[in-house]
Amino acid sequence: MSRHVCTSLVYASLCSAALVGCNRHDTGVSGTQPAATRYAAIERIAFNRRAAELFLPLFWREDANANGALDPNELAVLTGFPRDEWSTWVDDSGRFTEEFSAAYERMQQADPVPADASEQHRLKLIGEELAQGQPTLVANDFSQASDGEKNFLNHMLTVGTLVERLYARQNGVFGMAGQIPENDPASRAVFHRNQSPFCEAPKTESDPACSAIAPKPPRVVGLYPAELQSDSGFCAALEKQPNAKQLMDHFSIVVAGDKPGSYRAVPYNEAYRQEMEAIATELEAAITGLGDDEAALKTYLTAAAASFRSNDWEPANAAWVAMGAQNSKWFVRIAPDEVYYDPCAWKAGFALQLARINPESVEWQRKLDPMKGEMEGALAAMAGKPYKARDVQFKIPDFIDVVINAGDQRAPSGATVGQSLPNWGPTAEKGGRTVAMTNLYTDADSQATQAKLMASVFCRNTNAVASTSSREQIIGSLLHEAAHNLGPSHEYKVNGKEDDALFGGTMASTLEELKAQTSSLYLTDWLAAKGVFTPEEVRSIQVRNIAWAFGHISRGMYTADGTPRNYSQLAAMQVGAFMKTGALTWKPTEPAANGTDQGCMEISFDALPAAIESFETTVLKIKASGDKASAEKLKADFVDAKDEFAGLKGVIAERWLRSPKASFVYSVRR
Numbered sequence: 001m002s003r004h005v006c007t008s009l010v011y012a013s014l015c016s017a018a019l020v021g022c023n024r025h026d027t028g029v030s031g032t033q034p035a036a037t038r039y040a041a042i043e044r045i046a047f048n049r050r051a052a053e054l055f056l057p058l059f060w061r062e063d064a065n066a067n068g069a070l071d072p073n074e075l076a077v078l079t080g081f082p083r084d085e086w087s088t089w090v091d092d093s094g095r096f097t098e099e100f101s102a103a104y105e106r107m108q109q110a111d112p113v114p115a116d117a118s119e120q121h122r123l124k125l126i127g128e129e130l131a132q133g134q135p136t137l138v139a140n141d142f143s144q145a146s147d148g149e150k151n152f153l154n155h156m157l158t159v160g161t162l163v164e165r166l167y168a169r170q171n172g173v174f175g176m177a178g179q180i181p182e183n184d185p186a187s188r189a190v191f192h193r194n195q196s197p198f199c200e201a202p203k204t205e206s207d208p209a210c211s212a213i214a215p216k217p218p219r220v221v222g223l224y225p226a227e228l229q230s231d232s233g234f235c236a237a238l239e240k241q242p243n244a245k246q247l248m249d250h251f252s253i254v255v256a257g258d259k260p261g262s263y264r265a266v267p268y269n270e271a272y273r274q275e276m277e278a279i280a281t282e283l284e285a286a287i288t289g290l291g292d293d294e295a296a297l298k299t300y301l302t303a304a305a306a307s308f309r310s311n312d313w314e315p316a317n318a319a320w321v322a323m324g325a326q327n328s329k330w331f332v333r334i335a336p337d338e339v340y341y342d343p344c345a346w347k348a349g350f351a352l353q354l355a356r357i358n359p360e361s362v363e364w365q366r367k368l369d370p371m372k373g374e375m376e377g378a379l380a381a382m383a384g385k386p387y388k389a390r391d392v393q394f395k396i397p398d399f400i401d402v403v404i405n406a407g408d409q410r411a412p413s414g415a416t417v418g419q420s421l422p423n424w425g426p427t428a429e430k431g432g433r434t435v436a437m438t439n440l441y442t443d444a445d446s447q448a449t450q451a452k453l454m455a456s457v458f459c460r461n462t463n464a465v466a467s468t469s470s471r472e473q474i475i476g477s478l479l480h481e482a483a484h485n486l487g488p489s490h491e492y493k494v495n496g497k498e499d500d501a502l503f504g505g506t507m508a509s510t511l512e513e514l515k516a517q518t519s520s521l522y523l524t525d526w527l528a529a530k531g532v533f534t535p536e537e538v539r540s541i542q543v544r545n546i547a548w549a550f551g552h553i554s555r556g557m558y559t560a561d562g563t564p565r566n567y568s569q570l571a572a573m574q575v576g577a578f579m580k581t582g583a584l585t586w587k588p589t590e591p592a593a594n595g596t597d598q599g600c601m602e603i604s605f606d607a608l609p610a611a612i613e614s615f616e617t618t619v620l621k622i623k624a625s626g627d628k629a630s631a632e633k634l635k636a637d638f639v640d641a642k643d644e645f646a647g648l649k650g651v652i653a654e655r656w657l658r659s660p661k662a663s664f665v666y667s668v669r670r
Helices: 044-053 098-107 118-130 147-172 183-196 226-230 233-239 273-287 293-308 316-322 361-383 446-456 472-481 499-501 505-529 535-553 567-582 609-626 628-640 644-655
Strands: 059-060 075-077 131-140 254-255 263-267 330-336 350-358 396-409 419-420 433-437 582-592 597-605 661-669
Touching: 044 059, 044 098, 044 118, 044 131, 044 183, 075 661, 118 131, 118 183, 131 446, 147 273, 147 330, 147 350, 147 396, 226 233, 273 293, 273 472, 293 330, 316 330, 330 419, 361 396, 361 472, 361 505, 361 609, 396 661, 419 472, 433 472, 446 472, 446 535, 446 628, 446 644, 472 505, 472 535, 499 505, 499 628, 505 535, 505 609, 505 628, 535 567, 535 597, 535 644, 567 582, 567 609, 567 628, 567 644, 609 628
Parallel strands: 131 661, 396 433
Antiparallel strands: 059 075, 254 263, 330 350, 350 396, 419 433, 582 597
């Protein structure tokens, strides 16, 4: 692809030919403006990368009229950035403003180079950090919505800002962004994208000089006393405290106690009273103007506001599960839920997801609802004693089209494409609610990147049945989330102990995700036997599932501070186990499907179903019996072993990391 300009000195690496995602949903401004001479100096991909490094809320969606120039109706203004008002960039007549013209000129200018050599090096790393992200747009246009819905949207966007502030407190980085000078937009962009000053991309996360703030601050979360975190074994030490159950509670932080060496738990609504009260007030204000057709949504927002004040999340969870595709056009989840960001994997991170219900949900629910009991029976039979099949009451996933993600739901790269919540409590025990996100990675550029990645690792025969359509991804996600409600889950107990106590927080999280993802593979074949999928569809779905594992393996098994990456580790366990049985074979002398790379992975579609069932049985038995030793052996064999498979994981990572990962940005026009 040709490139007209990329004049940045510090961020020259941003001029790679990697693709940039673009949602084709039209959210631009009506009207056009002659732009061939004024706004044709930067082609689309370079424009979006340059806007990212200058921390500008601008995204060129597509060259709709193929004139090689940016027109006002092709621009998206990104939500959650400084100066994210549409009127800043496009005036009421649909023409670019003077501020946009000035920004466009700035995009063509070289960045100043600091005199200090260490600062030059830091900025170079910041540029490399940004270059590993691929700005990918999620755009929605609500300009024709009712006044009540616009009021709802405005307040929910404010809630998103408050959730990000609350999540920053949990991560121990609140206020740090103010240390970044205004004339350092790239560092501000990294801080915004990563929600911290720390580099998160695979090639730069371990470099001690890579930081949005100089000097680099220590990595200390706001969930535990700072002095305690200097000991890498502090989680295990807290587990030995006499009040360990309270300290491990999901909805509290830990502070020093009255006696030396003692600690106590402080509930979220006390520790974060100001932010939680502000969120509750906004949720109540969001209800105003919603009609009777959104009674379920109003009930949930009211219950959620009360839960933010009380720290009792069960009433909100119950109201949330009562919502669905049949009684609301909206999907909202506002709560503390996942624990992956916490080094101890105990404390639930605050998150917001706002979306629209996709009506295709109803068709999949019609297909799969009658089979839930059979699915549970199949997994229970493999799990064995002491687990017994339950009367599962969970909902088959709703399909949702994302509007915005905030807090723990907004990742630096990639995004959650399915979720089953809540994780704990009576509502979770009854089955909770599951969702699959259907408008992520669906743009043409993301699909082209996916095709390029798969062709670099798979052999020709395997790659011939690979698909980049959204359907395979959605099915994999749908079954993954359904499986969280099947078999032994977080709430299941062995000898009175839940999985956190049986396996430790991080291993418990990895095992639960391993169960869900392996069950997704197993249920694909199981449903094919029921006539839901054809053999051809199964092969395409399973290739995509294996490719999903490659993507997570490429991220590495641990973060820079040594925290296990749950998905990466489960992906390594799956791929390693399937290779051990011969269902996957690395052919070192055979060229990959792209014809360039030497060595490729072949899938034996005849052997894969049995390999999946065998590994599924292993994982379910581990969870059903609380077998920590076998869980640790999986980790030792496939995650930590310095063997031939470790080298292969490096090959997969090298190829997968050639293309930057999707970094989702959001545009909400209203």
